[in-house]
Amino acid sequence: xxxxxxxxxxxxxxxxxxxxxxxxxxxxxxxxxxxxxxxxxxxxxxxxxxxxxxxxxxxxxxxxxxxxxxxxxxxxxxxxxxxxxxxxxxxxxxxxxxxxxxxxxxxxxxxxxxxxxxxxxxxxxxxxxxxxxxxxxxxxxxxxxxxxxxxxxxxxxxxxxxxxxxxxxxxxxxxxxxxxxxxxxxxxxxxxxxxxxxxxxxxxxxxxxxxxxxxxxxxxxxxxxxxxxxxxxxxxxxxxxxxxxxxxxxxxxxxxxxxxxxxxxxxxxxxxxxxxxxxx
Amino acid sequence: xxxxxxxxxxxxxxxxxxxxxxxxxxxxxxxxxxxxxxxxxxxxxxxxxxxxxxxxxxxxxxxxxxxxxxxxxxxxxxxxxxxxxxxxxxxxxxxxxxxxxxxxxxxxxxxxxxxxxxxxxxxxxxxxxxxxxxxxxxxxxxxxxxxxxxxxxxxxxxxxxxxxxxxxxxxxxxxxxxxxxxxxxxxxxxxxxxxxxxxxxxxxxxxxxxxxxxxxxxxxxxxxxxxxxxxxxxxxxxxxxxxxxxxxxxxxxxxxxxxxxxxxxxxxxxxxxx
Numbered sequence: 128x129x130x131x132x133x134x135x136x137x138x139x140x141x142x143x144x145x146x147x148x149x150x151x152x153x154x155x156x157x158x159x160x161x162x163x164x165x166x167x168x169x170x171x172x173x174x175x176x177x178x179x180x181x182x183x184x185x186x187x188x189x190x191x192x193x194x195x196x197x198x199x200x201x202x203x204x205x206x207x208x209x210x211x212x213x214x215x216x217x218x219x220x221x222x223x224x225x226x227x228x229x230x231x232x233x234x235x236x237x238x239x240x241x242x243x244x245x246x247x248x249x250x251x252x253x254x255x256x257x258x259x260x261x262x263x264x265x266x267x268x269x270x271x272x273x274x275x276x277x278x279x280x281x282x283x284x285x286x287x288x289x290x291x292x293x294x295x296x297x298x299x300x301x302x303x304x305x306x307x308x309x310x311x312x313x314x315x316x317x318x319x320x321x322x323x324x325x326x327x328x329x330x331x332x333x334x335x336x337x338x339x340x341x342x343x344x345x346x347x348x349x350x351x352x353x354x355x356x357x358x359x360x361x362x363x364x365x366x367x368x369x370x371x372x373x374x375x376x377x378x379x380x381x382x383x384x385x386x387x388x389x390x391x392x393x394x395x396x397x398x399x400x401x402x403x404x405x406x407x
Numbered sequence: 408x409x410x411x412x413x414x415x416x417x418x419x420x421x422x423x424x425x426x427x428x429x430x431x432x433x434x435x436x437x438x439x440x441x442x443x444x445x446x447x448x449x450x451x452x453x454x455x456x457x458x459x460x461x462x463x464x465x466x467x468x469x470x471x472x473x474x475x476x477x478x479x480x481x482x483x484x485x486x487x488x489x490x491x492x493x494x495x496x497x498x499x500x501x502x503x504x505x506x507x508x509x510x511x512x513x514x515x516x517x518x519x520x521x522x523x524x525x526x527x528x529x530x531x532x533x534x535x536x537x538x539x540x541x542x543x544x545x546x547x548x549x550x551x552x553x554x555x556x557x558x559x560x561x562x563x564x565x566x567x568x569x570x571x572x573x574x575x576x577x578x579x580x581x582x583x584x585x586x587x588x589x590x591x592x593x594x595x596x597x598x599x600x601x602x603x604x605x606x607x608x609x610x611x612x613x614x615x616x617x618x619x620x621x622x623x624x625x626x627x628x629x630x631x632x633x634x635x636x637x638x639x640x641x642x643x644x645x646x647x648x649x650x651x652x653x654x655x656x657x658x659x660x661x662x663x664x665x666x667x668x669x670x671x672x673x674x675x676x677x678x679x680x681x
Contacts, residue, residue, distance in 0.1 A: 199678075238427055
């Protein structure tokens with residue numbers, strides 16, 4: 128049996144929030160601690176080559192899951208393994224296999240795309256000349272114009288910056304790609320470019336993709352299986368077609384992924400599209 | 408690809424990134440250079456005017472060189488300290504911290520790259536300031552032991568690399584105020600290490616703290632080389648002491664950094680906005 132790309136077993140993650148507000152008349156601030164359960168003993172397995180979607184409303188724990196797999200967070204209990212390597216105890220082996228594209232295209236904003244991507248390439252130990260060729264190829268494939276490659280990123284639109292972020296994610300040829308709302312805030316054209324590229328990579332590079340998104344159509348079209356997560360728990364996990372059978376159709380219309388999401392989570396679509404809260 | 412080649416490429420990533428930061432923030436760099444230069448000049452002019460201030464005859468040339476050595480050495484050491492302590496702060500400001508911490512680069516490699524840049528940058532910057540300041544004052548270094556001074560400076564750099572690592576922990580622990588806290592650490596070192604005055608002028612309790620600052624020995628040793636022409640052999644025990652203490656501080660710094668990085672990952676403090 129092939130080793131799964133990702134195994135998540137009984138993972139729990141709790142954040143402690145401190146409220147330091149001082150009431151009128153109080154000399155000293157009282158620190159109130161509040162526990163926020165981001166993930167509550169979740170289990171899931173992603174097979175090699177699969178595009179696995181995670182849908183969930185605002186603060187449901189999607190980004191926490193991605194950060195745990197990325198070695199940026201440590202679980203309070205449970206374990207995560209990437210191609211058999213434990214994320215907590217063997218993080219370097221995991222780091223060599225993964226890369227991540229997040230909703231915020233985090234870059235050195237005064238650097239050009241080439242400078243930013245070269246920084247990433249060197250961090251991953253890539254040889255400079257071949258990395259330079261590869262980054263140009265990926266950026267052009269994503270529809271970025273060559274004349275923008277040497278300009279500061281701060282002069283680029285949000286969509287263009289996100290495409291550079293996608294290029295950075297693919298540059299190191301990860302076999303597990305973590306896409307954390309990669310198309311949020313993009314115009315329809317840019318969104319399509321990114322989605323087409325994800326499909327292409329999956330078909331040509333034997334890559335596994337873990338995708339979180341608020342775009343129900345995107346999840347429906349790209350994912351082999353989808354987990355719906357709410358308040359840190361997986362409330363449904365199946366293929367898009369399988370999930371749609373859970374919700375009866377209304378007025379004879381075909382059930383959409385949005386119907387499934389709204390029925391199972393009880394959250395409105397607008398809530399789901401809202402910005403992620405800290406830590407979740 | 409061998410692990411060594413991969414780690415060296417990783418280390419070079421930080422050198423190249425910092426060079427790019429200088430290129431892209433050249434205006435900021437120019438302002439900072441002017442500030443450092445005028446600071447060094449102002450302090451040295453205090454020495455030049457000491458006779459006029461006190462109304463007594465003093466060896467102005469000696470006082471000027473004394474202050475200038477302090478100003479330049481502090482300039483160099485503080486550049487190393489800030490360059491290393493800001494290795495996390497820069498990533499926080501730009502929002503790239505998660506990407507750097509996610510990359511398969513060990514923290515010692517991260518440190519090697521940052522240190523190589525810091526030493527090179529510190530030397531170039533200090534030489535530029537020295538060249539300009541030399542046009543304002545007559546410096547007599549004819550009796551100086553320059554080779555001994557280089558040894559002393561390199562030995563002192565090791566300790567400041569270690570102090571920089573310890574200070575780099577602050578932005579990791581305190582996302583909003585950590586970078587400012589490193590300024591307080593640098594200011595305390597400046598106060599107690601005899602940069603502009605002998606530490607004997609400090610109160611007894613501060614002198615005891617000064618004895619624990621590596622900068623105290625570097626600056627004292629540099630003055631002994633440049634002002635008194637002290638032989639390299641005489642300075643060797645101090646050089647070895649500085650290297651030994653520096654290695655110990657680096658080792659302690661790396662252990663603390665590792666512990667704090669783990670804590671930050673447990674508490675979720677690596678996130679971009681903190």
